[in-house]
Amino acid sequence: MNTTTIKKTNFLGPLLFTIVILSLPSVVYAASETTVTNWYSTLPPVVAVIFAFITRKLLLSLGSAIALGSFLFALENSQGMVLVDTVTQAGGYLYNNITDTWNLKVLTFVVLILSMISVIIVAGGLKGIVQHLNQYIRSRRSAKMMTALCGLIVFIDDYANTMIVGSSMRSITDSYHVSREKLAFIVDATSAPVAGLAIVSTWIGFEVGLFGDVSQSLSLGKDGYSMFFDAFAFRFYCILMLIFVFINIYMGRDFGGMFAAEHRATTTGKLLADDANPQTSASFSLVKTEKNANITALTALIPFATLFIVLIFGLWFDGGGLTHFKESALTLFQLSAWHDIISHVKNSTTILLISALVGLITAIMLALLMAQVKFPFIFQAIKSGARSSLLPIMILLLAWSLKSVCDDLNTGEYLVDVLTPHLNPLWFPGLIFLVAAITAFGTGTSWGTMSILIPITIPVAYQLDGQTYGIVTMISLGAILDGAIFGDHCSPISDTTIMSSIASNCDHLHHVKTQIPYSLLVAFVALFFGYLPAAMGISPVISYVSAGFILAGFLYYFGKRNKLNLSQSKVNKST
Numbered sequence: 001m002n003t004t005t006i007k008k009t010n011f012l013g014p015l016l017f018t019i020v021i022l023s024l025p026s027v028v029y030a031a032s033e034t035t036v037t038n039w040y041s042t043l044p045p046v047v048a049v050i051f052a053f054i055t056r057k058l059l060l061s062l063g064s065a066i067a068l069g070s071f072l073f074a075l076e077n078s079q080g081m082v083l084v085d086t087v088t089q090a091g092g093y094l095y096n097n098i099t100d101t102w103n104l105k106v107l108t109f110v111v112l113i114l115s116m117i118s119v120i121i122v123a124g125g126l127k128g129i130v131q132h133l134n135q136y137i138r139s140r141r142s143a144k145m146m147t148a149l150c151g152l153i154v155f156i157d158d159y160a161n162t163m164i165v166g167s168s169m170r171s172i173t174d175s176y177h178v179s180r181e182k183l184a185f186i187v188d189a190t191s192a193p194v195a196g197l198a199i200v201s202t203w204i205g206f207e208v209g210l211f212g213d214v215s216q217s218l219s220l221g222k223d224g225y226s227m228f229f230d231a232f233a234f235r236f237y238c239i240l241m242l243i244f245v246f247i248n249i250y251m252g253r254d255f256g257g258m259f260a261a262e263h264r265a266t267t268t269g270k271l272l273a274d275d276a277n278p279q280t281s282a283s284f285s286l287v288k289t290e291k292n293a294n295i296t297a298l299t300a301l302i303p304f305a306t307l308f309i310v311l312i313f314g315l316w317f318d319g320g321g322l323t324h325f326k327e328s329a330l331t332l333f334q335l336s337a338w339h340d341i342i343s344h345v346k347n348s349t350t351i352l353l354i355s356a357l358v359g360l361i362t363a364i365m366l367a368l369l370m371a372q373v374k375f376p377f378i379f380q381a382i383k384s385g386a387r388s389s390l391l392p393i394m395i396l397l398l399a400w401s402l403k404s405v406c407d408d409l410n411t412g413e414y415l416v417d418v419l420t421p422h423l424n425p426l427w428f429p430g431l432i433f434l435v436a437a438i439t440a441f442g443t444g445t446s447w448g449t450m451s452i453l454i455p456i457t458i459p460v461a462y463q464l465d466g467q468t469y470g471i472v473t474m475i476s477l478g479a480i481l482d483g484a485i486f487g488d489h490c491s492p493i494s495d496t497t498i499m500s501s502i503a504s505n506c507d508h509l510h511h512v513k514t515q516i517p518y519s520l521l522v523a524f525v526a527l528f529f530g531y532l533p534a535a536m537g538i539s540p541v542i543s544y545v546s547a548g549f550i551l552a553g554f555l556y557y558f559g560k561r562n563k564l565n566l567s568q569s570k571v572n573k574s575t
Contacts, residue, residue: 026462041409041502044069045442048402048493062398062493068091069405093401103400105349107497108503109159111389112356116303116363117167118385123367124293124379125300126171132297133172135428140266142187142247143169143176151190152242154308158195158203158496159352164304179265181273181514182507186501188515189245192446192485193238207481210454217455218462220469227477233540234478236530237433237486240544241522244551245284248518251552253559257514262562276507293371302366307359314351319344399444399493406443425464429475430531436483437490437523444493446484453480475534482526489519525550 048065067090074085075207097103120126137143147169154161166187195203222230236423248254254262264270273276289295319341324331331337364382367373432453440449454477461476462469488494492512501508529547534540 002427007091015055026314032313033449038410038414040072041406041411041414042442043072044402044405044409045411045444045493047404051115053198057356059394059398062402066093066398066401066405069402069409073405073408085275093404094397097397097400097404098214100400102349103397105353106159107389109349109353109399110163110393110499111386112353112360113163113167113526114389114502115382115385116307116356116360118381118388119360119363119367119378120124120300122290122293122381123299123363124289124295124369125297125303125363125366125371125372126168127289128295128297129168131170134485136453137172137176140178141249141252143173143178144182145246147173147183148190148245151187152194154194156271158191159499161191161195162496162499162503164307164344165190166500166505168300168304170504174271175269177265179258180276180504181261181510182254182265183502184504184506184511185258185503185515185518186245186249188497188511189241189487189518192488192501193241196446196481196485197232197235197238207450208521210450211477214454214458218459220462222469227474230474231477231481234429234475234531234534235482236478236526236534236540236543236547237482237523240526240530240547240551241489241519243544244522247548247552248555251555251559252561253553253555254562255559257510257519258515259560259562261514262344266562273510276510278501278505278507290371290377291372293367293373295558296370299363299366299371303359306362307355310358311355312355318347318351343475399495399498402493403443403445411439411442425472426532426535427534428461428472429479432461432476433479433483433523433527434484437487438481440484440487440494441491442487444488444491444495446488446494446496449484449487450480453484471537472535475531479531484520486523486526490516499559521554522551523542 044065047068048061051061051064067086070090070093071082071086074082074089077085133146137146147165150165150169151161154164166183169187170180170183196207207224207228210224211222211227214220215222215224215227220227235313241477264273316338321331321337321341324337324341360382366376367378367381368375435457436449436453439453440446443449457480458473458476461473463474488496490512491497492509497512497515498508500506501511504511525547529550530540530543533543
C-alpha cells in the first residue's frame, strides 16, 4: 500500500465514523415517532460494540455511545435545550459512576491489586513462583493446564480470580510461548463461570436473593438456595465452558483467531500482535525484579494467601458467621451454614477492598524483610502499579456509564419484550438463554441482566409449567444465569472481560475477538444439546456426555495443533 492510499484510508475512517454519529440521532428521532417505543434504546450499546471493532479505539467508542445515549435521553425528556441537556446528562453519567460507592471500591481494588502485583514482581515473588512451578510444568500444555486449575481454585470472586490468576501465571505462560490471547481466554473462561457455579462465592448471595424474591412473589414455597441447586444441573453453558477449556488445553487444538494468535506465539515468539494495545500501561509491563532481591515464592504466595484468607474471613464475619459459631463451632465445617452466611453478605466490595489493602501491606513488608529490597524500589513499584491502573479505570468508568445509559433508556426491558413474543414450553428456556445473552452483550453486565430477566421471565416460565414449579421453570433459572455469563464473555464492554484483559496484559479487543468463536461454539452446543433436550425431559447427564464428545470432535476435525517451532521450548521471560 502506498502513502497516498494510507492517507486516504486514515481519512475515510474517521469521516465515516463522524457521519454515522451525526446522522444516527436524526434517524432515531424521526423513526421514534412512528415505530415501536424505545427501539432506539439498543443503539448506544450497538454503536459501542461496532465502533470498537471498526476503530479499535475502545475509549472513543464507549464515549461516543454514551454521548449518543445522552442525546436520546435528552430528546425524550428535554424541554427544548437538547444539546445542553445532552452534555449535562453525559456528565451526570460519568459523575454518578465515579462517585458511586460500589464503583469507587472496585476501582480502588484495581489500583491496590495492581500495586501489590507490582511490588511482588520487584521483590521476585512471581519469579520465585515460576521457579517453583517449573518443577511441575514441562510444556505449553501443562502451563495452560496449571492456569486453568488455578482458575478453579480461586472460586470466591470473579474479580479476585481474574487479577490473581492472570497476573501470577502470566510470566509462566510467557516463558512457554503461550499467547496473551490464550491466557486471557483461560482466565476469563474460569472466572465468572466458576464464581457463578460456586456454592460459596460473592455471586451466590446475589443469585439466591433474586431467586428468593421471585419465589416469594409467586408463592412457590421455595428458598433461594434450594432453587439455586434445582437449577445447577441445567447450568449447561458454564459447565460446558469449563469442560471445553480442559479439552482444548489437553488436545492442543485451536481454530479461528485463537489459532492465529497461538501460531504467532509458537513460531515467532511474539506473545502479542504487532498492533496490540495491552490494557495495562507500559509502566506495568516494564516492572522488573530488583537485581539484588532474595528470590523466593513466599513473597508472592503469602500476600495472595493473605488476600484470600482475609476475603473468606470477611465474608464469613459480614454474613453472620460469628452468630453461627457461637451456636456451634462445627458450623465452620457445615456447608449449609456457609450457604446461609454467604447469602447474607452485604458488603462484598468493601471486603474485597480491605483484602487487597491487606495484601498490598503484606507484600510491602515481605519485600522489605524477606526479599530485602530497599524501600525506594518498592515505592517506585507502587507508583508503577498505580499508574498502570489509569487505563483500566477509564475503561471501567465508561463501561459503567454506558450501563447507566442503557438503564435510563430501558434497553434490557425492550430486548425482553421484543425477543420473547413466541412462547413455547419446549423452546422457552433456550429462548431465554439467547435473550439473556443478547441483553448481557448489549449492556455489558451479567448481574444487571440477571436482575432484569429473573423477575420478568420466571413468572412466564411458571405459567408455561401450568402454574407449578416444574422443569421449564428450573431450566429457565439456569438459562438466565448462564446466558448472562455467555453474553458477558462476548461483550467488549463487560467489566469482567475487561479485567481479564488487564490481568493478562492483553489487547482487550484481541481478547474479545479470539474468545467469541469459542464462546459461540460452547453456547451452540449448550443450546441444542443442553437446554432444548432438557426441556424435552432428557437427563442432563446424557446432555453433558454427548456435548463433551461433540466439543472434542469439533476441535479434532476443525482445530489445528500448534507446535513450538522456536529453537527453545522455553525461554526465561518475565513481564
